[in-house]
Amino acid sequence: MTVDAVKIYKMEEVKKHNILKGANKSVWTVIHDKVYDITQFLDEHPGGEEILLENAGTNASESFEDVGHSSDAREMLSEYYIGDIHEDDTFGSADLGPKSWGTGQVQTQESSWITSYLIPMSLALGCAFIYRYVFG
Ligand code: HEM
Structure with a gap:
């Protein structure tokens, strides 16, 4: 994806993607002002599906950092990256890197x-x- 093709999402839009079940299942989450579609990742998350569902459609930056995710986990994020948060809605949190x-x-x-x-x-x-x- 080139830089100018980055999609921008309002939090209002992100919040809608907390459909946890059914054919329309869609789970997005926000980590450091970036939007991730983790619908396909739920089953694979080593920390379990439950915790991701709890963070569906929300800013999960703090929870993500609290766990102290490894650099491997941080690299995995790019697979699910779909765009950035609109500048009116940014949370301004920073990637702290692995502990x-x-x-x-x-x-x-x-x-x-x-x-x-x-x-x-x-x-x-x-x-x-x-x-x-x-x-x-
Ligand atoms: C797309 C986003 C995420 C990715 C790619 C991801 C990836 C991973 C990976 C690879 C691990 C294994 C341990 C490690 O390598 O650090 C892990 C563990 C874990 N993750 Fe995530 N994670 C994500 C989001 C989240 C979120 C939002 C939470 C919310 C609190 C969370 C909670 C946990 C927990 C509780 C563990 C288990 C830690 C342990 O057993 O010590 N993860 N995650």
């Missing part, structure tokens, strides 16, 4: 410096003072 457990990011480095150095040092100093006070 990182302590590599690369400045934020994690900073907090690991505090937990791995500052906290043990303060504890050790605290213990030394208590020791001197009690036994000294």
Whole structure:
């Protein structure tokens, strides 16, 4: 799909696609201001069909991020991408990327410096003072 062929949907339109059963079954969801038709994906979702049905026709960005979906999951999104949310209706959420457990990011480095150095040092100093006070 070329850039100028991107379809734009209003939330009003997305909301209609929460037909969970029957011949007209149609389930769309919104993740980071992009619209996905996940009707064919329901059976395949490793997290189960139920949770996707709960998010049918809604902005599921937060729930999607809360689960901490892997980069594989994020790549799969492109298969179901059908268009973007109209600029009047955007939610402005960002793709946070897969959860990182302590590599690369400045934020994690900073907090690991505090937990791995500052906290043990303060504890050790605290213990030394208590020791001197009690036994000294
Ligand atoms: C088209 C959108 C989605 C795709 C392609 C997708 C894909 C996946 C994949 C591949 C997994 C396996 C674990 C992983 O690789 O992260 C997974 C697990 C899961 N997903 Fe999704 N998912 C989508 C939307 C959602 C939404 C909207 C929710 C709502 C909360 C959700 C909830 C879950 C849950 C609860 C699990 C199980 C996590 C676990 O067992 O640890 N998913 N999904």
